[in-house]
Each structure stands twice: as structure tokens, then as C-alpha cells.
Amino acid sequence: MSGSAPDRMTGHPGATGAPAGAPVLEVRGVTKSYGDTVVLKGIDLALGEHEAIALIGASGSGKSTLLRCIDLLEGIDDGDIFLDGEPITVPGANPVPFRRRLGLVFQSFNLFPHMRVIDNVTLGAIKAQKVGRAEAREEGLALLARFGLESRAREFPDRLSGGQQQRVAIARAMLTRPRVLLLDEVTSALDPELVGEVLDLIRELKDQGMTMILATHEMSFARDVADRVCFLEDGRIVEQGHPDQVLSAPREAATQRFLARLLHANRL
Amino acid sequence: MSTQYPLTTREDRARARRRRSRRHMAISGVSAVVVLGGLVARIVTASGWPAFRQTFLSAHWFGVSFGSILSGFWLDIRMFLIIEVCVLALALLIALIRTFDTPVLFPLKLICIVFVDVMRGIPTILLIYLFGFGIPTLNLKGLPTDQVVLGGAALALNYSAYVSEVFRAGLMSVHPGQGAAALSLGLTPAQALRTVIVPQAVRNVVPPLLNDFIALTKDVALVSIIGPQEAARVAQIFQDQDFNFTPLLAAAALYLCVTIPLIRIVDHLQWRRIREQGSALALGPR
Numbered sequence: 001m002s003g004s005a006p007d008r009m010t011g012h013p014g015a016t017g018a019p020a021g022a023p024v025l026e027v028r029g030v031t032k033s034y035g036d037t038v039v040l041k042g043i044d045l046a047l048g049e050h051e052a053i054a055l056i057g058a059s060g061s062g063k064s065t066l067l068r069c070i071d072l073l074e075g076i077d078d079g080d081i082f083l084d085g086e087p088i089t090v091p092g093a094n095p096v097p098f099r100r101r102l103g104l105v106f107q108s109f110n111l112f113p114h115m116r117v118i119d120n121v122t123l124g125a126i127k128a129q130k131v132g133r134a135e136a137r138e139e140g141l142a143l144l145a146r147f148g149l150e151s152r153a154r155e156f157p158d159r160l161s162g163g164q165q166q167r168v169a170i171a172r173a174m175l176t177r178p179r180v181l182l183l184d185e186v187t188s189a190l191d192p193e194l195v196g197e198v199l200d201l202i203r204e205l206k207d208q209g210m211t212m213i214l215a216t217h218e219m220s221f222a223r224d225v226a227d228r229v230c231f232l233e234d235g236r237i238v239e240q241g242h243p244d245q246v247l248s249a250p251r252e253a254a255t256q257r258f259l260a261r262l263l264h265a266n267r268l
Numbered sequence: 269m270s271t272q273y274p275l276t277t278r279e280d281r282a283r284a285r286r287r288r289s290r291r292h293m294a295i296s297g298v299s300a301v302v303v304l305g306g307l308v309a310r311i312v313t314a315s316g317w318p319a320f321r322q323t324f325l326s327a328h329w330f331g332v333s334f335g336s337i338l339s340g341f342w343l344d345i346r347m348f349l350i351i352e353v354c355v356l357a358l359a360l361l362i363a364l365i366r367t368f369d370t371p372v373l374f375p376l377k378l379i380c381i382v383f384v385d386v387m388r389g390i391p392t393i394l395l396i397y398l399f400g401f402g403i404p405t406l407n408l409k410g411l412p413t414d415q416v417v418l419g420g421a422a423l424a425l426n427y428s429a430y431v432s433e434v435f436r437a438g439l440m441s442v443h444p445g446q447g448a449a450a451l452s453l454g455l456t457p458a459q460a461l462r463t464v465i466v467p468q469a470v471r472n473v474v475p476p477l478l479n480d481f482i483a484l485t486k487d488v489a490l491v492s493i494i495g496p497q498e499a500a501r502v503a504q505i506f507q508d509q510d511f512n513f514t515p516l517l518a519a520a521a522l523y524l525c526v527t528i529p530l531i532r533i534v535d536h537l538q539w540r541r542i543r544e545q546g547s548a549l550a551l552g553p554r
Contacts, residue, residue, distance in 0.1 A: 071452050100454030110449035114467050127463065128454030176453055 022085060024049055024211050025070065025180050030079035030089075031235075032062075032069055039065045041235035042079070047180065047213060052206050054226035054243070055215040058258060061232040063215035064107070067182045070213070071104045083179065100128050103178030107185040109165045111157040117168050118144070118153040124176040136175070143171045147201060163194030167201055174205070181205065183214035187221075199225075219262060223247050231255045326514045333506040333515035340502035341522045347416065347498070348488050351424045352481060358428040363435035364461070380432075387429030393490055396422045400494030419491030427484055434476045438469035475541070478534040482527055489523075499523070 023046040032040040040062050047053055055063040068074045070081055072088065072095035081089045088098040111120050121144060122136040131139070144150050147167050157165055166186055173181060183202065187195045199221050206212065206225050216222055222229050223243040230240040231254070239252040250256045311317065362380045365373055387395075399422035404413045412418060442465050450460035470477075492501035499522055503515035 068448075073448050073451060096451075096454060096456050099452060102452070104452040106445060106449060106452075108445055110443075110445040112446065112449070112464055112468075114471060123450075123463065124453030124455070127459050172453065 021048070023047055023082075024051075024084060025213075026082040026085075027066070027070065028080050028082070030066070030069060030081060031077045032065055032074060033077055039235055040069065040076075043235075043237060045230065045237065047211060050209045050211055051228065052210075052212045052214065052226045054222035054229045055213065055232055056217070056219065056222055056229060056246075056258075057232035062235045063232055064184050066232075067104065067184045067213065067215055070180075071102050071182055072099055073104070096128075100124075100176065101179045102182060103173030103176055103180070104182045105166070105169050105173050105184065105186050107188050109157075109162075109169045109189070111165055111169055111172070113157055115156075116153070117149070117155055117157060117160070120157065120168060121172045121175055124172065129176060140171070140175055143175055144168075147171050161194060162190045163197045166190065166198045170198075170201060170205075179211065181210055181212040183212060183216075185215050185217060188217060217267070219247055219259075219267070231258065233258070323511075324513045324517055326512055329506070329510060329512040329514040330518055332510075333503065334518050336506070337499050337502050337515060337519050337522065340497055341499035341519070343416070343496065343498045344485075344488050345526070347420050347423075347491065348485050351420050351427070351488070352484060354424040355427045355431050355480075355484070358424065359431035360435050360466070362428060362432035363439055364466075366432070367436055367439045368461075383425075384429045384432055387426050388433075390426075392423065392426050392487060393493065395426050396490055396494055398422070415495040416491065419494050419496060423484070423487060423491060427480065427487075431477065431480050434473050434480065435469065437476075438471075438473035439465065441472045442468045475534050475537050478530060478537070482530050482534070485527055485530070486523060 025045075025047040027043050027045040030040055030043045031038065043062075043066055045053070045066075055066065057063055065074065069076050076089055079089075080087050083098060083101060088095075111117075112123070115123065118137065118140050121140040122131075122133075125131040125136040125139065126133060141150060141153060144153050147170070149164060149167060149171070152160055152164060152168070157168065160168065166189075170183075170186070186202070187198050190198065195218070199218065202212075202214070202221075203225050214222075214226070226243050228240060229243045229246040230237050231246060231250070231252070232238065233254045239246055239250060239255045245251075246255065247259065250259060314320075362384065365376050365380050366384075396419050399418045400415055403411055403418055412421075446464055446468065447460055450464040451457070455463070489498060489500040492498050492504075497505070499519045500516075503519035506515035507513055
């Protein structure tokens with residue numbers, strides 16, 4: 001069992017002591033409720049090295065809540081979550097060191113409007129990872145360049161298009177070298193013509209070996225990028241499997257109903 | 269059929285716009301001259317005008333008193349600056365304690381709530397009296413007895429209560445996603461507050477904050493009721509001795525020199541905000 005963060009210099013999520021084949025992230029029997037509303041009713045999920053899991057399901061099925069619970073932004077009621085074999089949901093434990101090993105990108109970007117793009121991107125590295133200002137800046141500019149955003153580094157976020165803002169948000173999460181990248185419906189707030197640039201970027205990260213969980217409404221993207229699709233309904237994982245199987249030949253009636261509704265709305 | 273009408277050209281519209289703006293300027297110019305001119309004429313032709321000029325606008329008494337009033341005003345400015353810094357720090361602290369739930373701080377939170385309620389509920393002038401005469405009577409070692417310090421402390425506490433409510437509104441106006449984003453990057457809650465939440469909260473409340481600054485610049489004069497000779501007090505002493513009110517006007521003019529620029533800044537900031545965010549005030553085509 002190892003709690004070591006991925007090596008900063010390689011940045012590649014292979015440099016930990018976790019045994020090969022062991023899950024990077026494991027969710028076991030997690031339940032979560034807000035007041036009387038039970039949002040997660042016992043979630044079990046294991047994410048392997050370099051794996052991408054797509055969470056699909058209707059709004060309110062618990063996709064976002066699950067991601068927020070994994071990033072320890074919400075406390076869970078029952079169950080446990082393990083990162084590289086180490087429990088991160090121990091009651092009373094400080095969540096900050098664990099959050100530093102995870103990256104979360106939000107549906108509504110949540111860029112800091114009072115900071116320039118480059119300062120948004122380097123904030124986590126400087127404050128949380130204690131990287132030197134100059135070094136973080138250099139890395140940040142390199143990452144922005146890779147994402148095609150180098151000319152925007154000195155601008156404030158509200159001057160950017162939605163697609164650019166979301167790419168900045170992804171860069172911001174990536175510069176902290178997360179072990180797992182959590183993507184919470186990152187294209188849902190974008191105009192249709194801006195969705196492609198963000199999806200291309202995520203596909204590229206996946207191709208480079210990033211381990212990720214993405215909640216999404218883009219079924220074709222889930223099929224394209226994910227190694228596994230999990231269908232959530234009413235706080236439970238109803239069906240999971242290879243994208244082609246879940247999306248083309250669903251076994252469960254609930255999955256079939258969900259996909260039929262999407263088909264009816266011309267969203268498949 | 270609309271073809272029977274000639275199409276309105278760009279020149280037609282430009283001409284109409286020019287005509288409208290000329291008419292607006294003419295109307296506002298004429299009405300300003302008429303109203304203000306009428307008012308001035310009415311005042312200077314009043315039967316009491318010569319007596320008024322003698323008692324309120326005397327060049328002689330202005331010359332006699334101005335130097336002393338100005339040095340009194342210097343005390344006002346120093347008090348204002350020091351009090352303002354204290355108010356900003358204390359008010360932000362109170363607002364943070366009241367906004368965020370930390371079990372350790374619960375007793376402090378309770379104290380802050382009571383403090384703000386009491387301070388906002390007492391007239392400022394009473395508070396200054398109570399501090400100025402009450403604390404020296406206690407005769408406690410270590411507590412200041414200087415009237416400037418005591419009066420200033422009373423004002424600082426009083427204003428902190430008001431300004432903490434302004435900061436609290438600012439803190440609550442920051443979107444919860446901002447805090448979540450900062451935490452998800454691995455920042456500690458304290459770091460998230462310092463680098464993400466507080467800067468945005470303060471920016472959101474700059475105009476109401478400046479409003480309270482302006483009120484404070486004037487309320488500093490209240491400290492004079494327990495002794496310190498600041499501008500208003502000095503002017504009043506002259507007036508008591510010489511039965512001429514010119515010194516009061518001189519003091520008022522000094523205050524205006526500070527407050528009017530501040531007021532203009534607030535106005536400018538508010539208009540800029542309206543321009544950026546839009547407002548129901550912007551009616552009709554431009």
C-alpha cells in the first residue's frame with residue numbers, strides 16, 4: 001500500500017508503488033443523502049490504471065454527487081473510497097492531502113474571475129504542491145501552449161469563449177498532476193459548436209494514459225473514449241460494461257428505457 | 269404596401285439623432301440657468317441677505333479662523349485614516365467569523381453577533397460619550413485615557429459593526445463553485461479564503477464600502493463632543509467667541525474638499541458597474 005503522489009517530473013500516472021492490476025481508485029458501498037433525499041444508494045466501482053470510466057444517466061441520478069464525494073467535497077454517509085489502496089474517507093481525516101492527488105473539472109468551469117488565465121492554472125501547483133512560482137509559471141505556459149491557449153495566458157477568464165474557459169479549467173486541474181481526473185459534465189454548459197474542442201482535449205489526455213472518470217451526456221463521446229460505461233439510475237449503478245455493449249445492447253430494462261428516451265430526443 | 273414610402277437612409281437617422289441630442293442639450297441648459305439663476309437671485313435679494321453675508325461669509329473672520337481650523341482638520345484626517353484601517357480589519361474578521369461555521373469559533377461567533385447587534389443599535393454619539401467618560405472612570409491599568417483614542421475606538425467599533433455587514437454580503441455573493449474549485453485544487457480552506465473568496469467578496473462590495481468611508485469622514489467630527497479640538501470643534505469655539513458663523517462654513521468647505529472627490533469616485537464605480545452589468549435604468553434606444 002502506498003500513499004505516494006505521482007512523481008512530479010514524469011507526471012505520468014504510472015510512478016506509484018501500487019501493485020500492477022490493483023485499482024487506482026475504488027468506491028465501496030458508498031451512500032450519500034441530503035436530508036431525506038438519498039442520492040447514492042450503495043455505489044461500488046473500481047477504476048484501473050489508465051482506465052476511463054464514463055458515468056451516464058439522467059440528471060439527478062447521482063453522477064455529479066459521486067464525483068464530488070470522490071473528491072471529498074461532500075462527506076459520505078456509509079462505505080469507503082480508496083485511492084491507491086489507501087482509504088481516503090476515514091472519518092475525521094484531513095481531506096486536503098487526498099484532494100491534492102485528485103483533479104476535478106466542473107460543469108460550470110468555476111474559473112477564478114479575478115485572476116488571469118495563467119494564475120488560474122498555476123494556483124494549485126503554487127499553493128498546494130509548493131512548486132516555485134517561476135517553475136509553475138513555466139509549466140503552466142507549456143501546458144497552455146499544448147492546449148492551444150498560449151495567447152490567452154494574460155487575459156481574464158471572462159474574455160474567453162466557453163470552450164476556451166473549460167480547456168483552461170482542465171489545464172488548471174492537470175497542472176496539479178492528479179492521479180485521477182474527474183470530469184463532471186464538462187461540456188453541458190457549452191454551446192454546441194464549442195463542445196468538440198473540449199472533447200478532443202479529453203480524448204488526447206486519455207490517449208496519453210490519464211486515468212479518469214467522466215460524467216457525461218455525450219453518448220458518442222462515451223463510446224469513443226471510455227473503456228467502460230456505467231449507467232446510473234436513482235443512486236445505483238444499474239449496468240456497467242464495455243461501451244458497445246451498454247450503449248448498443250443494454251441488458252437492463254432501465255438502461256434500455258434511458259437510451260430510448262435519448263434516441264427519441266435525437267441525442268444518441 | 270410599404271413601397272410607397274421612401275426608405276429611411278442612414279443620413280436621415282443620423283440627422284434625427286443629432287436633432288434630438290441638440291434639443292436635449294438646449295433644454296437642460298436653459299432649465300439649469302433658469303432654476304439656478306432664479307434661486308441665486310431670490311437669495312441675494314432677500315431682505316436678510318446683507319446680515320447673512322456679514323455673519324456667514326465674512327472675509328475677515330475667515331482669515332482669522334482658517335489656520336486653526338485647518339490644523340484641527342489635520343487631526344480629523346489622521347483620525348479618519350487610522351480608524352478606517354482598524355474598521356476594515358475588524359469588520360472583515362467579524363464577517364468571516366459570522367459567515368463560516370467552525371465549531372472552535374462558535375463562542376466567538378456568538379460574541380460577534382451580539383457585538384454587531386448592540387453596536388448597530390446604539391446612537392454613535394452616545395457610544396462616544398460612554399467610551400470617553402466611562403473608560404477613564406473605570407481607572408483600569410493599561411487602558412488609554414486619551415480622548416482622541418477613546419473617541420476613535422468608539423467610532424471604530426461602531427463602524428466595524430456596519431462594515432462587517434457589508435463584507436458579509438460580499439462573502440455571501442461569491443458563488444459556492446469558487447470555493448469548491450479552490451478546494452478541489454488542493455488548497456486548504458484558509459488558502460481558499462485568502463486567495464479566492466475574500467478578494468472576490470471585497471471587489472463585489474467596493475461601492476457600499478466607500479459609502480461607509482464617506483460617512484466616517486464626517487462622523488469623525490463627533491469625537492469632538494468629548495474634547496478633542498478637530499475642525500468642527502475649533503470652528504465652533506470661534507463662533508462662540510465672536511458671534512460670527514463664517515468659521516463653521518470654512519470647516520464645512522474643508523470637509524467638502526475630502527468628501528466630494530470620494531463621492532465622485534463612488535458614483536463613477538457604480539455607473540461603471542451598471543454599464544457592465546446592465547440596468548433597468550437604461551431605457552429606450554441609444
